[in-house]
Amino acid sequence: MLIILRSLAAILMLFTVIYASSPLYRRFIEKRVNKIENKFDGKASKEAQDFHSTLFIADLHADPLFSYRNLLQQHPTGHMDIPRLIEGNIRLQVFGVPTLIPAFPNIIRNNSKIELAGFLAFLQHWPVKTWYSRKNRAFYQAKKLHKLEAKSKGTFTIIKTSKQLKDHYRRVMMETDATAGLLMLEGAHVIHKIPDDLEELYKSGFRIIGLTHLTDNHLGGSAHGVEKGGLTDLGRKALKQIEALHMIIDLAHASSALMDEVLRISSRPVMVSHTGVKGCINNPRNLADKQLKAVASTGGLIGIGCWEEAVGEEGAESIVASIKYASQLVGVQHIALGSDFDGGVTVPFDAAGMVHITEELMKQGFSKKEIRMIMGENALNFLMNGLPKH
Template sequence: MRTFFKWLGMAILVTALTGAGFFFFILPPRVDHALNAVTPHEPYVISAEAQALHETLRVADLHSDLLLWSRDPVRRYGRGHTDLPRLREGGVVLQVFTSVTKTPSNMNYETNDATSDDITLLAIAQRWPVDTWGSLYNRARFHARRLHRAAELSDGEFVVVESRADLSAALAAHAENPDMVAGILGTEGAHPLEGDLANIPRLYAEGYRVVGLQHFFDNELGGSLHGLSNAGLTDFGRAAVRDLLDQGFILDLAHSSQAVVREVLDMTDAPLIVSHTGVRSLCETPRNIDDALFAEIAARGGLIGIGFWADVTCDDSPAGVARVIAYAAEQFGVEAIALGSDYDGSITATFDASELAALTDALLAGGMSEADIRAVMGENQIRFFLENLPAE
């Protein structure tokens, strides 16, 4: 009997260890691969003219959620959409990396409440520090430190920029070394503030320079485009907007309710961004806000980042994304249009960061001028951050 219990105990231990191994080491990559898919396709055929043009572009993108996943940004992977090697292959000079700290269960574009949080399980499965399991602020801090660590390990070929001076230096370095990539830290929703204005300077000290106000649920600041209330800013939200702007943050209105967007426009003349979206008059979906709000954001020197997935474009092929970019440029002015891929944001894309020349090819084939292609593929974003990041 003792022998039986001995072997039974060993069997239970092996089963537990096997299960733990699956949960911690096999499941996270599988989830990443499934949620951040690239549609299988033959290599894109790029015209000689488009390839030559693309090789001269300084590409910039307003939204990647790479930091959510257990991938080392410095290494090239066969899953997901972005890492530094693939960004370099795609000609990316500047990438905004966003911190996703909370997502609701059964996430959808219509109505979500704030009572659930799927990121907690992901944090545990991906072996994030224990202090991130119950704190949204600590998750944002962890993501920032991951990106800074990637910079330390990049042999000087990746830098996190926090000011105009930093960006200018990174661009000068890129002119000498095409492998140089600059990153900017942003948040996917302002819930890492955890309802405390004192966390604004703390996020700034960690290197964050872009703050999205909402994500898929209403938060302490106000209503989400996908929440329950459709409300505008709360009193705390108005105070947070003022303090964020005073601190030097750039505000991102992607996922904010239309009421929040209107109220922020009423509160400030500061240039704003909508980092990843489509255009409602071209693709009717609850994920896209009214064109009139985009027109006002554009008129104030803001940026509209066009996403790469079907839910916002109604056609996620390179030609389909190019069509939205060209339409947005016509509607709101080419100087206001940017790339807002939402790479690694639990979307399916038809091309990853290494294949961005396919988008240049589609824009050129669609009749956009080389000067306008250069603007939307990166120069608008570079100009915006050179004008709106803190000076030092």
């Protein structure tokens, strides 16, 4: 009996020590997980900076909500926060909400037997209810973004309708210190009941649904899952309900079978928020030519990433090479940015450094009109058409 009590006390002590020391530990971890490999010696040219400051810039994917950082303040670690969004002139940011992270995340094959998200929630000092429930983790992150909006003194707004987006666009074309965000569920592991769960997500502010993330789930297959299958019956029902609610489908991380099926049966344009292209970097994470064409044929949007695994290691040059490849294949009107900042990736600059993409697009011969489209106007138009009106 004494041995059991002593063991329990030792376990409790261990957890207390881990919990109490986690602020230092998570900073240490984050430096290694969300790296910046600075490929830039100096600033961008004056010409690039001047042009960049006139753009409406949108980024279709970043994951800072899973971080411990207070996003109202600028931090030396991680890839983005509100001050860095404003410095980089990003006027619209889609915030990913992951809820299931497998123990050894990779882009080849993951199962969900051992998952890390609950332990990470514990380390970040999130409420106990988020340690054991994916659904609670989703709603907690949505609430976090709403709290950020409330405390931002008007510098940050959450967009839920096309009317709000239109108003926001008009505002930021005149004011320079404001930005906005949209909520995207990264992996629909929390959807079990249709329509109840989707209606609840809608009420909490979610407007974009990524069907799968790093693992297969009961709606369909992931590009990095075990089965990598198509839509399940529940997945088909969910798709219909997502469309009925005027929410947007995101196919980033979808298996080929899932992507083919959704593209065949969806009645609204879809997006792939953060990806690379197989034509430049051939890996299981990136889109093949026929997939790029199929997404574009729905009137869809493809967000090209900023991280090494998706586009390569040459900084802005690699990012723009993938943008160029996709633009030439499907038309520049379907291409946007999907950085994956704070998504556990290595990038060449943080959100404050988006001017390097503008400069490289200029160097590689894109016209000013095309640069405006890629950097944000395509995303703006796509979301204006895709979001609910009011």
